[in-house]
Amino acid sequence: MGKNLNDIRADFPILEQQVNDEPLVYLDNAATTQKPKAVVEALTHYYYHDNANVHRGVHTLAERATEQFEAAREKVRAFINARSTKEVLFTRGTTTSLNWIAASYGEANVNAGDEIVISYMEHHSNLVPWQQLALRKQAKLKYIKLNADGTLDMTDAAQQITDQTKIVAIAQVSNVLGVVNPVKDLAKLAHQHGAVMVVDGAQSLPNMPVDVQALDCDFLAFSGHKMMGPTGIGGLYAKEELLNAMAPVEFGGEMIDFVNLFDSSWSQLPWKFEAGTPDISGAIGLGAAIDYLNQFGMAAVHEHEQKLVDYVLPQLLAIDGLTVYGPHDPAKHTGVIAFNLDGLHPHDLATGLDMEGVAVRAGHHCAQPLMKYLQVPATARASFYIYNTKADADRLVESIVATKEFFKNGTI
Amino acid sequence: MALSKLDNLYRQVILDHSAHPHHHGHLQKATNEIELRNPTCGDVLQLEIALTDNKISDIAFSGDGCTISQASASMMTDAVIGKTPAEAEQMVQAFSTMVIGDRPDQDLSILGDASILKGVAQFPARIKCATLAWKALNNALTGEDGKGMAQLLTSHED
Numbered sequence A: 001m002g003k004n005l006n007d008i009r010a011d012f013p014i015l016e017q018q019v020n021d022e023p024l025v026y027l028d029n030a031a032t033t034q035k036p037k038a039v040v041e042a043l044t045h046y047y048y049h050d051n052a053n054v055h056r057g058v059h060t061l062a063e064r065a066t067e068q069f070e071a072a073r074e075k076v077r078a079f080i081n082a083r084s085t086k087e088v089l090f091t092r093g094t095t096t097s098l099n100w101i102a103a104s105y106g107e108a109n110v111n112a113g114d115e116i117v118i119s120y121m122e123h124h125s126n127l128v129p130w131q132q133l134a135l136r137k138q139a140k141l142k143y144i145k146l147n148a149d150g151t152l153d154m155t156d157a158a159q160q161i162t163d164q165t166k167i168v169a170i171a172q173v174s175n176v177l178g179v180v181n182p183v184k185d186l187a188k189l190a191h192q193h194g195a196v197m198v199v200d201g202a203q204s205l206p207n208m209p210v211d212v213q214a215l216d217c218d219f220l221a222f223s224g225h226k227m228m229g230p231t232g233i234g235g236l237y238a239k240e241e242l243l244n245a246m247a248p249v250e251f252g253g254e255m256i257d258f259v260n261l262f263d264s265s266w267s268q269l270p271w272k273f274e275a276g277t278p279d280i281s282g283a284i285g286l287g288a289a290i291d292y293l294n295q296f297g298m299a300a301v302h303e304h305e306q307k308l309v310d311y312v313l314p315q316l317l318a319i320d321g322l323t324v325y326g327p328h329d330p331a332k333h334t335g336v337i338a339f340n341l342d343g344l345h346p347h348d349l350a351t352g353l354d355m356e357g358v359a360v361r362a363g364h365h366c367a368q369p370l371m372k373y374l375q376v377p378a379t380a381r382a383s384f385y386i387y388n389t390k391a392d393a394d395r396l397v398e399s400i401v402a403t404k405e406f407f408k409n410g411t412i
Numbered sequence B: 001m002a003l004s005k006l007d008n009l010y011r012q013v014i015l016d017h018s019a020h021p022h023h024h025g026h027l028q029k030a031t032n033e034i035e036l037r038n039p040t041c042g043d044v045l046q047l048e049i050a051l052t053d054n055k056i057s058d059i060a061f062s063g064d065g066c067t068i069s070q071a072s073a074s075m076m077t078d079a080v081i082g083k084t085p086a087e088a089e090q091m092v093q094a095f096s097t098m099v100i101g102d103r104p105d106q107d108l109s110i111l112g113d114a115s116i117l118k119g120v121a122q123f124p125a126r127i128k129c130a131t132l133a134w135k136a137l138n139n140a141l142t143g144e145d146g147k148g149m150a151q152l153l154t155s156h157e158d
Ligand SMILES: Cc1ncc(COP(=O)(O)O)c(C=O)c1O
Pocket: A030, A031, A092, A093, A094, A095, A096, A123, A125, A126, A171, A173, A174, A175, A200, A202, A203, A223, A366
């Protein structure tokens, strides 16, 4: 704690550049965040000094690599307050983590006629694995409805989750609507009916304190690259008793205890699930990203983002013809803000913003069922992170207005 | 101001086509039809073609899309009416080469109005918006998955 969030731009060299002759304003953080020097340097340092395979050598470098890799696991454990590092698996990211749950826990526990409950706001990676599991098992996939302001309809949740439900899988923070879902209440509801609670933490871990014991979730999936870590690394938290009962999804080196000609036994947790050489540098980079975030503390990170939302959301709502999806009350909205301008396709809007150096995303945000639910083909989306400033918010608003004028007049 | 660069992409003719697209809607009787999606953005385009005596006698499109994809579809329909499928294929190739920007000296006269979309080459992220309608044309005529065109464009997509 202690490091000042208003003074960190210098940690992100990538932000100091011109795009289309304008200073870059990077507002596509929900897709992926930029990396501080500390993370890039951790990768470089590892490759320059310590690179070796983990868990397989008696030599000094192998020992160092293993030690740093496992130290990163401990950093993740502490970051989400898991009971033990046995409960922390390294994966390629949220998508892989969710697929593992479906392929292992889902395959073993969901049968014909059972239910899997998700919501209309899920990212494809917390939707398609469940949809395909349901198809394989002839189980029923159910969707929790949304309230008019985009928040989850908890009355509907209480109806959708029944004694037939085996899995409830919900994003803690939506990557489109910017809402925070009450996953703790959902976990309670799921447990009352004997179901497990899967939390998609891709958008929550980067932005707020997350405590898996307080949430009492059974599984939590996340991606390192959305919290300033490298791409290709992420994690899966699961309660130890569940992992003990679950079969590995992949087989090979690292994950075995003993291999005979016709059968094998598995290594202990967490290695039982980590077949093959893992993304060692990625894990170390993720550890460095967690150290970086911990300098401020997640409460301060969240507060910084909330201040930006308080500042920018009312300005966006004041633009004539602009629709913001999700809650209009800044207190209920995270730094992920999806919007559209009347009569202008979000692609055209995003190209206009790009010409002004402002990077936003336009499209369906891997949430086609949500787009259908909102009855829009696509939206633009600005998403803020810790290095963004009020000046960035001003540039966003100004360039939206300028782009709107351009298309109204046909020229400038 | 950097927005002035937008003029290179959004020429007045393009904005006009997008605001008032030609051949927008459905045909009474189509001989060839196709629905094509742009999976990265969710845009959908339906294209209906009436072939009479080996010529495109009528054509119509519908669906959701951005200014570039709508204008491109409108211009494409103007350009291919009265053409044989073989001529239309040539136009698909010409358009594709044009938006990739590989051959600046290319003769674009067969494309009619659609040649104004040349500026798209400077906006790589938007090439697939411009080509959606032409891909649909190609697929609807060949009954295939737009092979020639797809090959030419894969390196610029997604
Ligand atoms: C809510 C949510 N879930 C899942 C994902 C998938 O993450 P990844 O692509 O890193 O596996 C994302 C990221 O796009 C997301 O925003």
